[in-house]
Amino acid sequence: MAERKLFAGHAIRRLRFQLGVSQAAMAGALEISPSYLNLVERNQRPISAALMLKLAETYDFDPRRLAAAEPGGGAEALRRRLADPLFADLAIDRHQLEEWLAGAPDGAEAFARAYDRMGGGSAMPAPGAAQDPGPQVRRAIERWRNHFADLDAAGEALADELRMAGEPYGAMAERLRVKHQLAVRILPAEVMVDTLKRLDLHARQLQLSEALDPSARAFALAEQLAVEARDEIEALVRGAELDRVAARLFRRHLTAYFAAAVTMPYARFLRACEASGYDLELLQRRFGASAAQVAHRLTTLQRVGARGLSFFLMRFDRAGQVSKRYAGASGSALVEAAVPCPLWNAYDAFARTDETAVQLVELEDGARAFTIARCVHPHGGAPGGVRPRFVIALGLPAAEAGTLAAARGVDL
Structure with missing residues (x-):
């Protein structure tokens, strides 16, 4: 699959x-020539692999900073x-936005920080009022496009x-036993009436509930092993500058992210994705x-030099109440809808529990x-009770969908 071009002139300029x-x-x-460097800094030329390597050799520069350092999370986040x-009367178009990012990246970053810190313009809370932790956490995730390289x-x-x-x-259970002195017990x-897992330090x-299927049990062990990435997780939480409740939720997201990185390691997972469509x-x-x-x-496959497709994700119930939304690198406006469109055939998945529902959507x-x-x-709920049901909808720009197994036979 062809690698998309990397524009990160702001990071080069900041380093300089x-x-x-x-x-x-x-x-x-x-x-390189000064004129070429000038074009790179203004995002009029992409950063080549050769230039990336030269930066690393000359300035001990970590190439991962090129992706992580986009002002305000990048053009789509801004x-x-x-x-x-609040900004409706300004009519700022994409061209102006790109000029802003190229000409004053630190100004764009300052705007994003101020906007996020204040909780958003038109939804700005009264002084001293508590902010809703959900939007705070989502902004922290989207700032990194839900990709945490470390x-x-x-x-x-x-x-x-x-x-x-x-x-x-078995390997994870053994590591918990040997390195962390924790035994895994299925009860x-x-x-385990009120919980599916419990850490009994005494x-x-x-302790895991027998109600968990094998995939959930393995994921629970991987989440417990996230203690081995505590420094990386806490650095990200501190950098997000969230309030106490939002920080706890963000930490939970990062713990689950690490668990996914263990159970579905990036390089192997991406190779499997590309080989299987x-x-x-x-x-x-x-x-x-x-x-x-x-x-x-x-939604996390955005490693510099080894990017996957730009998926977004939404999770919602029959009433259209959205409980999760990740834009990732897609920049899709579809993920911003307060309530998913009732004509979207994603709702059909509630009646087709063992099948996927696919659709080409035009906004x-x-x-x-x-x-x-x-x-x-x-998983969850009392034994014998009714389990909740949700639809998880993945999406990506139609132009990227040609290699998908699910898109075979669809006129894109």
Whole structure:
């Protein structure tokens, strides 16, 4: 699959300012012309692999910073902020936005921080009022396009160690026993009435309900192993500057992210995606994961130099109440809808519990997206009770959907 071009002139310019060198001096060190460096800094030329390597060699520069350092989370994240009614009379178009990012990236970053800190323009809370933690956490996630490179690297390294130790579940249980002095115990559902997992530090046990299926049990063990990435997780939480409640929710998201990085290691997962046409059922079987786990993982594939497709995700109930939404790198306006359109055939997935519902969707602005929806039943509830049902809908720009197994036979 062809790699998309990387524009990150703001990161190069920031590095140059930090070093206190001129464009001519940096260009000489990188063995390129000053005019070419000027174009790169203004995002009029992409950063090539050769230039990326030269930056790393010359300035000990971590290439991952090129993706993480986009001011305000990038053009699409800024566009979503500017869609606030507070700015409706300004009519800021995409061209102006790109000029702003190229010409004053730190100004764009300052605007994004101020807007986020104040809780959003038209929805700005009264002084001293508590902010809704949900939007805070989502902004923190979208700032990174739901891709956390350090957690992926740590999870992948751990997965490689576990892979050498045997079958994943057994290897994780053994690591918890040996390294963390925790035994894994499966208990009857009637004992674990109010919870599906419990960490009993007195007994040194991670207790799991028998109601959890194998994929959920493995994921629970991987989440417990996230203690090995505590430094990386806490650095991200501190950097997000959230209030106490939002920080706790963000930490939970990052813990689950690390668990996915362990159970579905980035490089292996991406190779499987590309080889199978992102076949959801095949990916579930290959990695011993649930449909929901695979769907969430698909929104994270934005590693520099090894990007997957730009999936977004929504989870909603029959009433259209959205409980999760990740735009990822898609920039799709579809994920911003307060309530999913009732004509969207994603709702059909409630009646087709073992099938996926696919659709080519065209939005009011002419943008087209290909969507894949599946009904899921999260674990939980009292034994014998009615389990909640949700639809998880994945989508991506129609232009990227040609390689999908689910899109075969669809006129894109």
